[in-house]
Amino acid sequence: MVSPSVSASAGAPYKVIAYIRDYGAWIYSAYAESTMTGWTTLDFDQYYLQHRANVSAMPLLENWAAQVGWSGMHIRSLDPACLHGGDVLLDCTHA
Numbered sequence: 001m002v003s004p005s006v007s008a009s010a011g012a013p014y015k016v017i018a019y020i021r022d023y024g025a026w027i028y029s030a031y032a033e034s035t036m037t038g039w040t041t042l043d044f045d046q047y048y049l050q051h052r053a054n055v056s057a058m059p060l061l062e063n064w065a066a067q068v069g070w071s072g073m074h075i076r077s078l079d080p081a082c083l084h085g086g087d088v089l090l091d092c093t094h095a
């Protein structure tokens with residue numbers, strides 16, 4: 001994840017487009033990556049119990065919104081059924 005660091009550029013408005021994955025899919029993916037890279041040796045149940053309190057995009061979204069304002073935020077689902085044309089690149093150009 002990228003931390004917000006925005007500085008004004010001649011008053012130009014910023015637009016942040018955030019794609020949020022379903023939390024169930026997110027934690028499964030995070031677990032798979034953590035085990036493949038050796039960051040964890042926990043089984044999935046233990047991993048979930050250890051990380052479930054942190055499964056939220058809101059802290060990062062709030063940090064970005066503090067920089068650009070909520071009106072500059074465009075929060076989208078990463079579910080293909082919710083994306084323009086079913087594709088994140090197409091959706092991004094229409095956000």
